Amino acid sequence: MTEVIGIRFKKAGKIYYFDPVGYEFVSGQNAIVETARGVEYGHVVNGNKFVDDSEVFQPLRKVIRPADEEDTQQHDQDKLKEKEAFDICVNEISKYELDMKLVDVEMTFDHNKLTFYFTSDGRVDFRELVKELAAIFKTRIELRQIGVRDEAKMLNGMGICGRTLCCATFLGDFHPVSIKMAKEQNLSLNPAKISGICGRLMCCLKYEEEAYEELNRNLPNVGDIISTSDGTGEILSVNVLMQNVKAAVKKKENDPPTINFYSVDEIEVLKVRKNKPQTDETEIIDNIDLE
Numbered sequence: 001m002t003e004v005i006g007i008r009f010k011k012a013g014k015i016y017y018f019d020p021v022g023y024e025f026v027s028g029q030n031a032i033v034e035t036a037r038g039v040e041y042g043h044v045v046n047g048n049k050f051v052d053d054s055e056v057f058q059p060l061r062k063v064i065r066p067a068d069e070e071d072t073q074q075h076d077q078d079k080l081k082e083k084e085a086f087d088i089c090v091n092e093i094s095k096y097e098l099d100m101k102l103v104d105v106e107m108t109f110d111h112n113k114l115t116f117y118f119t120s121d122g123r124v125d126f127r128e129l130v131k132e133l134a135a136i137f138k139t140r141i142e143l144r145q146i147g148v149r150d151e152a153k154m155l156n157g158m159g160i161c162g163r164t165l166c167c168a169t170f171l172g173d174f175h176p177v178s179i180k181m182a183k184e185q186n187l188s189l190n191p192a193k194i195s196g197i198c199g200r201l202m203c204c205l206k207y208e209e210e211a212y213e214e215l216n217r218n219l220p221n222v223g224d225i226i227s228t229s230d231g232t233g234e235i236l237s238v239n240v241l242m243q244n245v246k247a248a249v250k251k252k253e254n255d256p257p258t259i260n261f262y263s264v265d266e267i268e269v270l271k272v273r274k275n276k277p278q279t280d281e282t283e284i285i286d287n288i289d290l291e
Helices: 069-096 127-137 146-155 179-184 209-216 279-285
Strands: 001-006 016-018 030-035 040-049 065-067 100-105 113-119 140-145 225-228 233-239 244-250 258-263 268-271
Touching: 001 209, 016 030, 030 069, 040 069, 040 225, 069 113, 069 127, 069 258, 100 146, 100 268, 113 127, 113 146, 127 140, 225 244
Parallel strands: 113 140
Antiparallel strands: 001 016, 001 040, 030 040, 030 065, 100 113, 225 233, 225 268, 233 244, 244 258
16 A cells, blocks of 8 residues: 555646655645656645555655645746746747647746647647747747647536536546447437537536446337237337337237337337338338238
8 A cells, every 4th residue: 555645737637646755635735746747836636545556656756845825826926927928929829820729838836847738730840939939938848739628628618508618627537438329318419419619529428328328228229129018019219218118009910000108118029120220200100010
């Protein structure tokens, strides 16, 4: 077991473990730590605790010291300097006519490095821009290209649900999201309705995926032929959450079909139709096959 504290450097960023080196921390404190990017000011989200050695990436970096009032003041001043650096970099990008969009700027606590985050549709030759920025700020410059999801996380905004973006609020990592998740949840496949402001599939499609996968295992598919207490018929639609189906049923082959709802416990699948093309309910009713 290893004693660690958990530190974040952004509101919804990843939690990194550090060796407290004898200091006692509680959630809500701030600390000065040594990272791969240099000395940084971080927010303690997990106080001293012991975790299994397998959860720690060695070598475990150490805390330099708890942050005091002077450190907090410097951190606030650095945020103002980052805004100034942002405006300067935007002007330089315009000067060199580069096809890139500046998103954010970060300065290390020891002022040894400035990182500029940008998005672009392709590769950008920013060598001259780096030289110009290094001459202006007299420090090490790094330009890092990010994706549209990372851009949304940094800038924040409102989702179509009316709430602030999940990625900028509490999601530490992005999880893979696929169109299959929208299909399993019977959502509209209209990109405008299932995409976030970043233009990618919404992260929230992942939240209930496991529950829908479990519920879908018990459901037949649209187009399957089933046997019910009212006769034999074809499934028109399924309700995943209610665990029931809507079917057009005939008591006898020559009888007109009737539409009823049945629980999955009340039906028996007689014939499975795979990869059945989508049709409207009227077409399905007129083409019931009881063979």
